[in-house]
Amino acid sequence: MIDKKKYKESTLITHAGQNSSEHFGFVNTPVYRGSTVLSENSKQFRERTSRYFYGSKSNPNTESLSEGIKLLENADGCKITNSGRTAILLSLLSVLNTGDQLILSDNVYEPTKQIAEKFLSKMGIETVYFNPKDLGKLEDKITKRTKAVFFESPGSLTFEILDINKLVSICSKSNLFTIIDNTWATPLYFKPFKYGIDISVHAGTKYMVGHSDVFMGAVTYNKRAQAYIEETFDILRISSNADDAYMANRGLRTINVRMKKQFENALRVCEFLSDHKKIIEILYPPFYRSRDHDLWKKYFLGGGGSLMSIIIDNENNDIETLDKFIDGLSLFGIGASWGGYESLVMPIFPKRETTKEWLKYPNSMARIHIGLEDADDLIQDLGSSLDSL
Template identity: 30%
Template sequence: MASVETAAKRDSSPSSATATGRGAEGRPGGEDACGPGTLAVHAGEARRKPLDAITDPIFCASTYTFPDSQSVIDYIEQEQSREEYGRYGNPGERVAERKLAALDGAEAALLFASGMAAFVGVLMAKLGQGDNVVFTDECYHRSRQFCREHLARFGVETITVKTGDYDAIDAAVTPRTRLLVSESPTNPHQSCVDLDRLVEIGRRHGVETMIDATLATPYNLRPISAGVDYVLHSCTKYLGGHNDLLAGSVAGAADKLAPVRDLRGVMGGINQPHSVYLLLRGLKTFELRMQRHNENGLAVARFLESHPRVEKVYYPGLESHRDHAQAKKYMRGYGGLVTFLVRDADWRATADIVDRSQLCRIAPSLGGVESLIEQPLVMSYYQRTPEERRQYGIPDNMIRLACGIEDTADLIADLDQALRA
């Protein structure tokens, strides 16, 4: 199969050049690189599309035909840029992958059916029996579960270290370590990784690094520019942006992603054509949406920090956050996710505040145009013991708010009435 890099080179679009390489400020394409808004609209797309449509069509074919046997041989021997079978690729998927690579400032990107599918795909392709992975403790709980319960069955050891403890990360690396995995920011505590230190540890030990940057998005954070090997996104969140699709992506060097692509073709963790279309459509307004998410997140965090019923706010854009300096160093903005603790409240009083919200919807996930609110104890950790919740840093009085793109004043007014009632 042709690589993403080959496909990008064959694209007649000027924007296809932005899918490979990095120039000034970590942007793809060199000195004449476009900004994130332009990349979100044009990167990876052909200038002229089928039937002169301005949008890329939805290709629902599961198989693709050849005019003769020699064409099949040419396709195999010359690695021609075309499709053969839907499990190995889709024309719309190739466009989305080139666009995502451009946004991340990476050489290539690979699309999966969900963020978890992307995470599992990388680890399954990169780790084997006897290897180990060093994992920070604030990563997504389902990612931790996959490592702890499923990778272990294949003889892969997971070493968990405290997020932000770089001496512990360094000490945890052994000759069997193949991957260092973290998130930035983390969910729900919003801890931010010092990317330079993580990359230095990885390179000194000859170990690859991966950052789940779902909460940051490529608009706010570009780990590839700092030397991180793989950047993971749940495209279900900000990149899709409308709470109407599931998708995941991983970006990095084309040669390093090649075995991950091969494994995806075997496992079949691909996305459906209509979901790819929705992702491409959502990305057109990605920069505009992120600007509002950033504005709402910071304004709401500042409001909550000054509210008498709020004990603590977790938001990296606040100077009170322990990782504010690192966030300010690496990030353009701080996103729409705000976590806070209600002062002197048990789980029921906290749930009452969530229930009183009239504008925010009670739901998991984040990154869509609608604001969502939930109590982590109830939504994600209800079946965990109190001891486990304490271990994960999930107190009973915690609320997680994913700010959408509504008017800031309306979000604040809704929170205020819910807190004061």
């Protein structure tokens, strides 16, 4: 096992979780497909002391991947799930029980809200929302039934960054579990456990996999949350299969190279868009003209995802103008998800419970993912489409 204290991050990314001597010298952990794992004797089976007991719990592929993610995020443990949604579900089911209350940041990923409102509600778990830019009111929402606060930073679609220290301080006073969706920043650019957060979830489908061809999720955690996460995971077994874990592990080895290039591209695109007459605002905190840039500098390690949103000057507020902009792009695929090597775009209509901020821009917002293409080509493509409006 590699010593994380001895090596820098790029070296950890290359070697963490790779144990070639255990696999006849092969650099990459071979794919271990299997359900049944044989024990050496009856006592080992009874006491479940073998390294692997059953294929749905773990295998060399998920173990290798989880070890790499755990080291990068400085976590005490990591569980690999079969999607980002099941990672979210695992984190919530681990710490919530019937009668509890969950507090959600109003800008979280829409499926997180669906899990809370359409699934957790059936278990008698109440969900309330807080405005991520008004933490002063968060404390007022906490009751004796509140058990956890789940948030994203930056938020989904609108990219608000929370004051993490203040949020964790508020939650600590009431002994609440804190859960962050860290998919945008990844373990490279935000270290949640440094700030006292208990659980971090990832849609590994995005930057960890990096090629838009595998579903995968991850849940990392500190010692406080360890027993809760591991028991719930053992019950649900919402684990990734060996083939997908192999592919995700391969993607993880290049995450730093890909994200650095995509981040550089994103900043160049922002420079261009910020001066274009058809752009009202860019929602991308790493960009110096964006909202929450100072908070990004405070909490993030000089980088992040290449996902952003833009607000277009749509005088008539008609959907046809937004469609024309999106359809006029040649290098941006129209599709959901992000984090792959390719650039993407989609129309967005942020729905919020605690603010009317985004209602000011009907039919005027698009989410853009910047890929590995040449930045000059992306800029030309965006400019051509904007100029046609």
